[in-house]
Amino acid sequence: MSADDIDDSAAPLIEHLAELRTRIIRSAIAFIIGMVICFTFGGQILDFLLVPIEKTMRSLGNPNPVMQYTAPQEYFFTLIRISMVGGLALAFPVIATQLWRFVAPGLYRNEKDAFLPFLIASPLLFIAGAAFAQYVVVPLAMTFFLGFADLPSFVSALVATGGDVATATEDTGIDIVFNGKVNESLDITLKMIVAFGLCFQLPVLLTLMGKAGLATAAGLRQTRKYAVVGILTVAALVTPPDVTTQLILFIVVYGLYEVSIFLVARVEKKRTAELRAAGILDEDEDLYSEFDEDDDK
Numbered sequence: 133m134s135a136d137d138i139d140d141s142a143a144p145l146i147e148h149l150a151e152l153r154t155r156i157i158r159s160a161i162a163f164i165i166g167m168v169i170c171f172t173f174g175g176q177i178l179d180f181l182l183v184p185i186e187k188t189m190r191s192l193g194n195p196n197p198v199m200q201y202t203a204p205q206e207y208f209f210t211l212i213r214i215s216m217v218g219g220l221a222l223a224f225p226v227i228a229t230q231l232w233r234f235v236a237p238g239l240y241r242n243e244k245d246a247f248l249p250f251l252i253a254s255p256l257l258f259i260a261g262a263a264f265a266q267y268v269v270v271p272l273a274m275t276f277f278l279g280f281a282d283l284p285s286f287v288s289a290l291v292a293t294g295g296d297v298a299t300a301t302e303d304t305g306i307d308i309v310f311n312g313k314v315n316e317s318l319d320i321t322l323k324m325i326v327a328f329g330l331c332f333q334l335p336v337l338l339t340l341m342g343k344a345g346l347a348t349a350a351g352l353r354q355t356r357k358y359a360v361v362g363i364l365t366v367a368a369l370v371t372p373p374d375v376t377t378q379l380i381l382f383i384v385v386y387g388l389y390e391v392s393i394f395l396v397a398r399v400e401k402k403r404t405a406e407l408r409a410a411g412i413l414d415e416d417e418d419l420y421s422e423f424d425e426d427d428d429k
Contacts, residue, residue: 155230162226166219170419173212177218178314181321184266187311188244190276199251199312210315217322254336265324272377273320278310321323327370331381334388335395342396352389359389 172178182199201207228251281418341347352359367381 145368152234155234159223159227159230163219166222168219169222171215176414178210178318179212181214181266182314184270184321185274185278185317186280188271189310191275199314199317206313206391210296210318211388213315213318213322217326225288236316243387250336250340251418254333257332257336258329261324261328261330264332265328269328269377269380270321272380273324276377303418315329323370328381331366331385332388334385335392338389339395339399344400347396349393349400352393352396356389360386363389387428391425 185199201210232248232251338347338352342349361386363382364378365383367378370381393412
């Protein structure tokens with residue numbers, strides 16, 4: 133490879149550190165701006181995040197869902213949490229750009245071409261995972277948890293008595309009803325969104341490991357049984373204790389694992405073709421044949 137194939141990166145260490153500081157400062161400024169924007173619209177974002185629990189409460193017979201907070205500072209810090217997560221999401225393109233500009237001068241051109249698609253795919257997959265959590269998993273979780281409360285009978289009695297809570301309680305006995313706190317309900321939603329967003333990064337992670345030679349398609353096939361156990365464990369930890377939600381997460385993540393095997397196999401095929409074209413490998417020689425033989429065993 134000629135000297136023209138790599139950008140000049142012979143800057144002294146001090147210059148590299150100064151550039152790193154500049155990139156970090158720009159990323160921090162973008163994050164702060166994103167936080168301010170999200171805090172400005174924090175109420176609307178909170179309403180959107182609470183839509184699953186609102187729809188669940190309505191479907192269980194509550195015509196007027198109400199959430200509460202029990203400490204003066206609770207609602208403010210809830211908006212701060214939303215602003216931090218949302219600010220990071222808004223600032224990610226700027227942060228990714230700054231990261232790219234810092235590392236790109238030290239990469240070969242073919243390495244740049246290989247790395248850039250993953251930089252684009254990563255946020256898209258995170259958004260897909262977050263959307264899946266918001267529209268599929270969180271509603272299932274809320275239905276599972278709120279389904280234990282005797283909400284419909286109490287609401288029916290409340291309507292029948294014209295809103296008299298005392299009389300409604302007398303008519304229905306002791307009712308266990310849901311008086312949701314904003315921060316605790318939001319905590320479930322945010323955990324689901326972050327967990328599924330990270331799980332959807334699996335193809336990016338494994339494919340990058342394949343490009344770096346740290347993972348092979350044959351090796352991933354061999355470890356399927358361990359992957360199944362690991363995915364089931366993650367499903368049990370990040371989802372509610374109902375089989376339906378855990379099964380959905382397992383199917384989705386395991387599907388991503390199989391997609392990762394396919395992508396790593398394509399990487400290996402492309403690398404083998406390049407080595408044969410360069411004369412490093414013979415036409416009948418396969419760089420990953422030993423892994424395939426181990427897989428067959």
